[in-house]
Amino acid sequence: MKLLKLILIYVSFSVSTLSAQDLVSYEKISSISSQELTTTYGIIFNNGVDFYSVLYTSKDITGAKDTLSGLACIPDDLSLSYPTLIFQHGTVSSREDVPSNLQGGYQIAEIFAGLQYVSIAPDFVGLGTGRGVHPYLHTDSESWAATDMLIALDELSEELSIIRNEQLFITGYSQGGHAAMALHRSLEQDFQGTYKVTASAPASGPYSISGKMVDFTLSDMDYLTTAYLASVTLSMQAAYPIELADYALNDVFKSDYVSIIEDFRDELVDLWTLNEELTQLLLTNTGNIRPKDMLKDDILDALLNDPTHPMSVALRDNDVYDWAPEAPTRIYYCDGDEQVFYENALLAEEVMIANGATDVQAVHAGPGQNHTDCVTPSITGTIFFFAGFKMTSSDYNLDNKGAYKLLGNPVGDELSIVSNQEGLDSDYSVISAYGETLLSGKFSGTRSDVSTLELPAGYYYLILNDVQTVIPFVKL
Numbered sequence: 230m231k232l233l234k235l236i237l238i239y240v241s242f243s244v245s246t247l248s249a250q251d252l253v254s255y256e257k258i259s260s261i262s263s264q265e266l267t268t269t270y271g272i273i274f275n276n277g278v279d280f281y282s283v284l285y286t287s288k289d290i291t292g293a294k295d296t297l298s299g300l301a302c303i304p305d306d307l308s309l310s311y312p313t314l315i316f317q318h319g320t321v322s323s324r325e326d327v328p329s330n331l332q333g334g335y336q337i338a339e340i341f342a343g344l345q346y347v348s349i350a351p352d353f354v355g356l357g358t359g360r361g362v363h364p365y366l367h368t369d370s371e372s373w374a375a376t377d378m379l380i381a382l383d384e385l386s387e388e389l390s391i392i393r394n395e396q397l398f399i400t401g402y403s404q405g406g407h408a409a410m411a412l413h414r415s416l417e418q419d420f421q422g423t424y425k426v427t428a429s430a431p432a433s434g435p436y437s438i439s440g441k442m443v444d445f446t447l448s449d450m451d452y453l454t455t456a457y458l459a460s461v462t463l464s465m466q467a468a469y470p471i472e473l474a475d476y477a478l479n480d481v482f483k484s485d486y487v488s489i490i491e492d493f494r495d496e497l498v499d500l501w502t503l504n505e506e507l508t509q510l511l512l513t514n515t516g517n518i519r520p521k522d523m524l525k526d527d528i529l530d531a532l533l534n535d536p537t538h539p540m541s542v543a544l545r546d547n548d549v550y551d552w553a554p555e556a557p558t559r560i561y562y563c564d565g566d567e568q569v570f571y572e573n574a575l576l577a578e579e580v581m582i583a584n585g586a587t588d589v590q591a592v593h594a595g596p597g598q599n600h601t602d603c604v605t606p607s608i609t610g611t612i613f614f615f616a617g618f619k620m621t622s623s624d625y626n627l628d629n630k631g632a633y634k635l636l637g638n639p640v641g642d643e644l645s646i647v648s649n650q651e652g653l654d655s656d657y658s659v660i661s662a663y664g665e666t667l668l669s670g671k672f673s674g675t676r677s678d679v680s681t682l683e684l685p686a687g688y689y690y691l692i693l694n695d696v697q698t699v700i701p702f703v704k705l
Contacts, residue, residue, distance in 0.1 A: 251377065252384035253284040253296055259331060260305065266343040273694065274343040277305040281389075282329045283349075285381035289360045290370055290467050298357030299378045300328035300335055300350045302342035303391060310392040312427065312619055313382065314338070314346040315375050317401030317408035318353070320457070322499040324363070327352035337402070337608055344612065346619070347386070347393055351378045353408070355467075362494060365457075365464040366438060368547045371408035372415035379424070396620060399429040400611050402604055403569060406434020406560075410549040410577070417555055428618050429554065432561035432607035433600060436573045439545035443532055445570035451518040454568050455511065456504035458520040459490045465543040472539045476528075481540075485510055486523045550577035553584035559614050561594040563603035606665075613660055613690045617701035633672075633693055639703035640681055646691070647676045655693040659684070 259280040266274040281301040289295040304311060316338040318328055328335035328350035338348040354370040355363030364370045386393055397416075401409030409431040416424045435442045438461070446452050462481055466473050478487050478494075486507060493503040508518055515522045521529055531538035536545070550573070558581070562574035578591035594606040636645040646657065659668035659679070667684060670677075672693060684704045691700040 251286050252381040252388075253286060255284070255301070255385055255388070256282045258282050261339070261343075262305075263343065266340075270340060270343075275306075275345060276343060278339055278342040279303045279305050280331065280339075281385070283378065283381060283385060284358060285378055287354070287359075287374060287377040290354055290362070290364045290367070295354070295360050297354065297359045297374055297377065298327070298329040298352045299374075300331070300338060300352075301382065301385060302335075302338045302348040302350070303389065304342055304345055304347065307390055307392070309345070310394050311345055311347045312396035312398060313379070313393050314341045314348045314398040314400070314615075315379065315409075315412065316341065316348055316350040317371065317375060317399070317405035317412060318350055319401070319403035319405045320365075320460075320500070321356065322501050324352075324356045324359075324496065326499075327357045329357050334402070334405075337400070340608070340612075341398075341400075346398065347382070347391060349375075349378050349382055351375045362463050362467045363460075364468045365460040366404060366407055366435065366547055367464050367468045368407075368411040368549055369415075370468070371411045375408070375412045376415065376420070394620060395425065396427040396618065397424055398427055398615050398619075400431065400608075400615075401434070402432045402607060403434065403600065406431035406569075407436060407438075407549060408434075410434060410436055413554060413556070413558070414549060414552050418552070426554075426556035428557045428559075428615055430559045430561065430611040430614055432594070432611065433563065433566055433569050433603050434549075434560075434573065435569050436548065436550040436560075436577045438547050439536075439541060440548070441570050441573045441576060443544065447519075447521040447524075447529065447533060449519065449521075452520055452567075453508070453518055454504060455507040455518060455520045455523070456493070456500050457568075458523065459486075459493065459503060459507065460500065461544075463490070463494050465540065469539070469543045469546075472543060476540060481525060481528050482523050483525060485514060550580050551584070553581055553586040554589055555586075557588040557614075557618070558586070558590070559610065560589070560591045561603075561607035561610055562591060563595040563598040563600075563606070564593065565595075565597040566600045566603055568600040610661075613699070613701075616690060616699040633698050633700065635691070635700060635702055639705045641705060642680065642682045643678055644681055644691070644702065645676060645678050646672050646693075648672075648674075655698075658692045658694065660690045660692055 262277040263274040283299050283301050287297040318333045321333040327333040329352050338350040342348040351374040353374050355361050399409050399413050413429045489506045492498045511518050560574040562571045564571045574591040581589045595603050633648050654673045657672050658666050
């Protein structure tokens with residue numbers, strides 16, 4: 230089995246306008262076949278995907294009613310019943326760089342739809358059709374944008390005759406990791422009895438904004454994505470207008486940096502232009518690229534040393550690690566991540582377990598890999614993690630309706646693959662929890678025995694490629 234090849238690029242109409250409160254409209258904007266998906270990503274897909282741009286009722290950062298946008302990725306075989314997956318996208322450059330425009334990392338939602346999930350990807354508040362400044366890393370709006378789209382999906386499913394089972398999966402990367410964690414917490418704490426999370430896999434997210442991220446971004450080391458500091462500041466100002474009424478941009482940033490940040494706020498430049506401009510200004514003024522040098526001295530001191538300062542309180546209000554998930558949760562990270570400090574994941578694991586969570590694990594997806602390179606092993610690991618729970622009504626199930634099984638699970642130093650049908654031959658692979666192929670071979674006949682002596686104790690997936698079967702197992 231080829232490893233997943235993700236290419237993250239920020240790369241017939243049927244319109245239905247409804248009077249319902251939640252779903253405003255939807256429009257089919259594109260489609261892709263299963264063959265095209267397989268060619269693009271190097272793994273077997275059972276179905277193609279139809280893409281719908283969706284408008285739905287929600288609210289803006291002030292709480293006023295607003296129409297938000299998002300992308301729905303629907304398997305093109307509507308004869309089956311599918312689980313639902315919510316993909317929370319990462320940092321984007323502008324309001325146009327979003328999933329509903331087939332940008333903003335939408336490919337992850339596409340991949341999961343090709344793997345038989347009904348996938349939705351909200352654009353977020355203040356992006357796409359949403360009004361105002363995007364409240365970057367604002368926990369509550371990341372949650373309500375996704376929850377309201379999930380409600381709208383019920384109506385869309387009825388309109389398009391989509392059959393969905395009760396399973397619900399959540400994932401996201403970078404900002405989306407933070408948003409996935411925020412959504413998971415909200416659904417378990419605020420929507421019990423309405424939605425039940427099956428499994429969650431946030432990746433490379435800044436879960437400790439007020440702690441790990443402040444220390445990381447405001448250190449004496451260079452930090453090359455300086456625009457994040459400006460974006461978070463604008464977000465907190467928009468989300469906490471009363472608490473931060475005394476902290477305009479001129480009160481937070483030194484004068485040299487205010488004008489270009491205002492241009493970004495007013496959508497005259499995008500995030501990456503802002504980042505380039507701030508980087509050049511810092512180099513000219515200080516010879517370094519340290520975000521701390523943009524801040525006024527009293528603000529820098531408060532962020533580093535005063536947890537009671539309104540800015541510190543606002544940031545802490547958007548931390549998402551201090552709770553106990555009920556659903557199985559894997560928190561993927563890479564220790565070479567130069568944008569999101571990997572200790573965010575380790576802290577989340579530690580605190581969640583201390584709070585009583587029974588199935589939470591921080592997974593080191595790619596040793597030494599940076600923020601961009603960490604995407605592929607993180608999403609690959611997520612695919613296999615979710616496969617251990619996923620149910621559809623198709624033949625592509627975890628045990629292929631019993632055609633293949635393991636003799637015993639957990640396994641010891643040998644696993645035995647057995648089939649109740651003769652002549653069902655297949656190549657097989659054994660994949661680690663973070664997507665690394667560790668063993669491979671050929672299954673033939675009604676039984677094959679595979680040595681697992683070289684595998685350390687842990688959680689793995691047996692992939693029977695030719696018959697599209699996934700069997701999770703534990704090695705003791």
